[in-house]
Amino acid sequence: MSLPKISLVRRTEDVPKWMPLVTTLGAVLLAFVIGGIILKSIGANPFYIYGYFFKGAFGSLGSFSDVMVKASPLILIGLGCSLAFRMRLWNIGAEGQFFMGAFFASLVPLVPLVPMETTPKIVVLTLMGFLGMIGGALYGFIPGYLKAKFNINEIIVTLMLNYIVVFWNNYWIFGKWSDSGFQMTKTFPKAAWLPRLADLAGQYKVFSGITLHAGVLFGLLAALIVHIILNNSNWGYMINLIGDNPRAARYAGADIAKNTILVFMLSGALAGLAGMVEVSGVVHRLQERISTSYGFSGVIVAWLAKLNPWAVIVVSILFGALIVASREIQPSGISFLLQGIILFLVISSDVLLKYKFQLTRSAKVKDEVAA
Amino acid sequence: MMNFAEILRSGLSTGTILLFAAIGEIITERSGIQNLGVEGMMLFGAMAAFKASYMTGNVWIGLLVAIIAGGILSLAHALVTIHFQADQTVSGLSLTFLGTGLALVIGEGLTGMTTATVPNLTIPLLSKIPFIGQVFFSNLNLLVYIGYLTIPIAWYFINKTKPGLDMRAVGENPAAADTLGVNVYATRYLYTFVGGCMAGLAGATISVAVSPGWYSHLTTSGQGWIAVALVIFSHWNPTRAALGGYLFGMLRRFTLDLQGPAMLLGMRNPFFYNHNLVFFLQMVPYALTIVALLWGSSAARRKRIGAPASLGIPYSRGERGV
Numbered sequence: 001m002s003l004p005k006i007s008l009v010r011r012t013e014d015v016p017k018w019m020p021l022v023t024t025l026g027a028v029l030l031a032f033v034i035g036g037i038i039l040k041s042i043g044a045n046p047f048y049i050y051g052y053f054f055k056g057a058f059g060s061l062g063s064f065s066d067v068m069v070k071a072s073p074l075i076l077i078g079l080g081c082s083l084a085f086r087m088r089l090w091n092i093g094a095e096g097q098f099f100m101g102a103f104f105a106s107l108v109p110l111v112p113l114v115p116m117e118t119t120p121k122i123v124v125l126t127l128m129g130f131l132g133m134i135g136g137a138l139y140g141f142i143p144g145y146l147k148a149k150f151n152i153n154e155i156i157v158t159l160m161l162n163y164i165v166v167f168w169n170n171y172w173i174f175g176k177w178s179d180s181g182f183q184m185t186k187t188f189p190k191a192a193w194l195p196r197l198a199d200l201a202g203q204y205k206v207f208s209g210i211t212l213h214a215g216v217l218f219g220l221l222a223a224l225i226v227h228i229i230l231n232n233s234n235w236g237y238m239i240n241l242i243g244d245n246p247r248a249a250r251y252a253g254a255d256i257a258k259n260t261i262l263v264f265m266l267s268g269a270l271a272g273l274a275g276m277v278e279v280s281g282v283v284h285r286l287q288e289r290i291s292t293s294y295g296f297s298g299v300i301v302a303w304l305a306k307l308n309p310w311a312v313i314v315v316s317i318l319f320g321a322l323i324v325a326s327r328e329i330q331p332s333g334i335s336f337l338l339q340g341i342i343l344f345l346v347i348s349s350d351v352l353l354k355y356k357f358q359l360t361r362s363a364k365v366k367d368e369v370a371a
Numbered sequence: 372m373m374n375f376a377e378i379l380r381s382g383l384s385t386g387t388i389l390l391f392a393a394i395g396e397i398i399t400e401r402s403g404i405q406n407l408g409v410e411g412m413m414l415f416g417a418m419a420a421f422k423a424s425y426m427t428g429n430v431w432i433g434l435l436v437a438i439i440a441g442g443i444l445s446l447a448h449a450l451v452t453i454h455f456q457a458d459q460t461v462s463g464l465s466l467t468f469l470g471t472g473l474a475l476v477i478g479e480g481l482t483g484m485t486t487a488t489v490p491n492l493t494i495p496l497l498s499k500i501p502f503i504g505q506v507f508f509s510n511l512n513l514l515v516y517i518g519y520l521t522i523p524i525a526w527y528f529i530n531k532t533k534p535g536l537d538m539r540a541v542g543e544n545p546a547a548a549d550t551l552g553v554n555v556y557a558t559r560y561l562y563t564f565v566g567g568c569m570a571g572l573a574g575a576t577i578s579v580a581v582s583p584g585w586y587s588h589l590t591t592s593g594q595g596w597i598a599v600a601l602v603i604f605s606h607w608n609p610t611r612a613a614l615g616g617y618l619f620g621m622l623r624r625f626t627l628d629l630q631g632p633a634m635l636l637g638m639r640n641p642f643f644y645n646h647n648l649v650f651f652l653q654m655v656p657y658a659l660t661i662v663a664l665l666w667g668s669s670a671a672r673r674k675r676i677g678a679p680a681s682l683g684i685p686y687s688r689g690e691r692g693v
Contacts, residue, residue: 010687038473038476039476042476042477090460092464146661146664146665150665150668150669151668152661152664152665152668153600153603153664155407155460155599156596156599156600156603156660156661156664157661157664159593159596160593160596160600160657160658160660160661161657161661163593163654163657164654164657164658167650167651167653167654168650168654170650171647171648171650171651174647174650175647296464296468299464300464300465300468303461333471333472333473333474333475333476333478333479334472334476335472336468336471336472336475337468337469337472337473337475337476338472339468339472340411340465340466340467340468340469340470340471340472340473341469341472343461343464343465343468344447344451344462344465344466344469347451347455347457347458347461347462347465348450348451348455348457350455350457351454351455351456351457354456
């Protein structure tokens with residue numbers, strides 16, 4: 001007698017609404033278990049590290065504000081990636097678009113484009129945000145155009161651009177804009193700083209030292225806009241249609257080349273805005289190390305959120321916690337490791353949504369039973 | 372001063388890294404699986420080779436461990452994309468994260484250490500040929516010679532053997548291959564594994580041979596991605612990929628050499644007098660990758676060659692479909 005065989009059978013019915021959430025959460029939990037086993041096997045104490053993660057991230061108002069500070073660029077980048085991925089455009093270049101946005105935004109206080117002493121803060125910040133988006137959009141245009149006109153693999157192009165922009169920024173940071181030989185520009189004038197909660201410490205004592213800045217509002221606003229584009233506009237309908245079924249979209253009259261370029265530019269603009277938020281809200285200068293791989297984490301955020309703008313916010317906060325907590329924990333690769341495992345398990349768990357497991361006995365056994 | 376023979380020799384060494392990674396990825400992609408995790412597998416392999424040779428004092432064990440390490444990592448991608456039918460792009464990206472994370476975590480504390488390295492060899496007789504012998508066959512790393520041999524072997528395997536034919540059939544039309552009795556799943560697992568092993572070897576070529584040492588994520592610094600680009604540029608042809616790899620290696624050395632002399636072609640060398648301009652030189656390999664893709668794609672359109680027809684498409688036995 002042979003053993004029953006487990007086989008995958010494609011689901012013909014829709015899965016219940018709760019199921020994607022449950023499988024995703026299950027995958028994340030399992031990722032922490034597997035990550036724990038790996039940590040244990042190299043001699044670290046996973047319980048200590050995870051406990052530290054939680055305390056370091058949500059233990060106090062100050063640390064939670066740090067989490068939100070890290071989440072702000074992630075939300076913007078995650079939204080940009082979600083938009084591109086809906087159309088199955090693999091924009092892995094958010095990292096580069098982020099840096100280009102930071103560069104363009106920095107032009108305002110560093111050139112300076114407007115007189116920094118006399119121009120009202122709101123004008124300076126608006127201009128910086130606008131230029132950040134332009135920078136990201138221009139840098140997103142390159143892969144979009146090459147993809148649309150020559151069908152060049154956008155993954156490779158965006159990745160190469162990620163490296164190129166770092167050298168470009170370094171040229172300025174180490175050269176013309178260097179702060180007396182240091183590898184960073186001089187601090188921006190106050191007018192170029194995004195307002196922080198700490199600025200209100202005079203009225204509300206509880207806010208003293210809280211670094212949360214207005215950039216997080218950009219993220220929330222962007223989520224609303226992306227939600228409206230994707231769910232309530234003709235353009236969003238086209239984006240989804242092109243992503244799901246390019247052939248049908250072409251019959252429906254969609255201009256795929258034009259939309260490829262536009263979506264890439266909008267995706268880049270969001271990442272560029274994230275770059276502006278980081279230089280204006282956190283470091284207040286342009287320097288080489290302004291990103292802890294936000295661009296790549298944004299890719300994972302978008303995927304974990306199943307390309308849903310509101311879910312991007314939640315996942316970004318979790319990833320912000322991961323980044324904050326792993327700052328002080330050694331070895332430094334743990335956060336990468338966990339992100340990798342999480343993403344792997346989440347995409348694996350999708351098999352449960354498409355297929356169900358079925359125990360089948362071989363035909364021979366059935367015959368024996370029948371006899 | 373700049374010396375063409377030296378640039379060529381340097382290109383052969385550093386190009387070997389790209390050669391292993393790109394030919395491995397060609398083999399994987401020819402079976403229909405796209406593995407974008409090359410960068411992660413390379414970094415993991417580089418760390419594994421360095422750590423193993425550091426611990427055992429034996430560089431051969433280091434190479435072996437790196438090959439196995441890259442292979443094992445690639446099996447994660449194989450399982451997720453072949454059995455769970457996940458999106459190959461996303462899975463490849465997660466593999467890059469996973470490999471990077473594992474390498475950084477396990478490689479903690481290795482920075483600044485030194486270890487045994489793969490020896491240099493001079494081939495008797497061949498090295499006596501004027502110029503060619505000096506450039507190609509004398510005092511080069513053993514892995515460079517293995518690289519030479521890999522090119523014809525890979526070409527012969529892919530184009531002239533039965534398993535190579537089966538592999539291509541699975542990559543082009545898995546359903547047809549299946550009806551002819553080729554096990555599609557096993558074939559894809561095997562060649563994903565082979566590609567992973569070669570990526571591991573490519574990483575080891577960096578860390579225990581060409582530029583020995585462990586410099587955390589800077590060890591590979593994007594060469595895995597350049598290898599993936601080479602695969603597309605070469606139209607999945609190992610010979611072209613190898614030549615491209617050598618060219619890139621030469622370019623890397625050339626941009627370094629450009630910074631040296633004060634006078635260049637009878638003019639003041641701008642890179643010597645303004646060191647910040649070097650950042651533009653460092654962009655060149657990455658920018659050229661994009662140019663190479665552009666060039667490759669127009670050539671591909673002209674000659675009507677493309678990717679393996681079923682690249683990136685999961686195969687599900689018994690289901691009607693592609």
